[in-house]
Amino acid sequence: MKKQVLLVDDKSTIAKVISVYLGKDYDFIYFENPIKAIEWLHEGNFPDLIISDIRMPEMMGDEFLHYMKNNELFKNIPIVMLSSENSTSERIRLLEEGAEDYILKPFNPMELKIRIKKIID
Structure with missing residues (x-):
């Protein structure tokens, strides 16, 4: 079974580039908004790794990181900023x-692909 990577970035072009390079090796999930990503996580989804942008509307990447690392359910999911x-x-x-x-x-x-592989494989 493929490992799952969640990308949170307000720029869909980044998602397209990353999905081209990671799509063969990982199941790739994408949200433009960290709040939507948190909702998805609370539905019982646990990706193997999260890639998060820092500068985003509604919730900044550092706030998202802080939320994740201070949440008992999600604190062990590796996050690449x-x-x-x-x-x-x-x-x-x-x-x-x-x-x-x-x-x-x-x-x-x-x-990016090599760094992700080193973290989750």
Whole structure:
């Protein structure tokens, strides 16, 4: 059975790129909105890994990360943060809060694939 990857990003173009590179190896679920993703998780869905953007409307990626890591049900799901923000302090803060990895946009899809494989395989 394929492992499941959840992407939360308000840009559908990112979802298209990631689904092309990950679609053969992983079941790929996508939400533009972290609140919708949380609703989906509360329906009993437990992906093997979550990729989350940081800058999103309604709920920021760091708030989503904080929610996930402070929730008993979901705290063990690895989360990879995607951001165009090349800030060392932000990267360190999110890694300290529990992000498994922090990848800068624009990213190399093959690098993302390798990093995900190392985390969940």
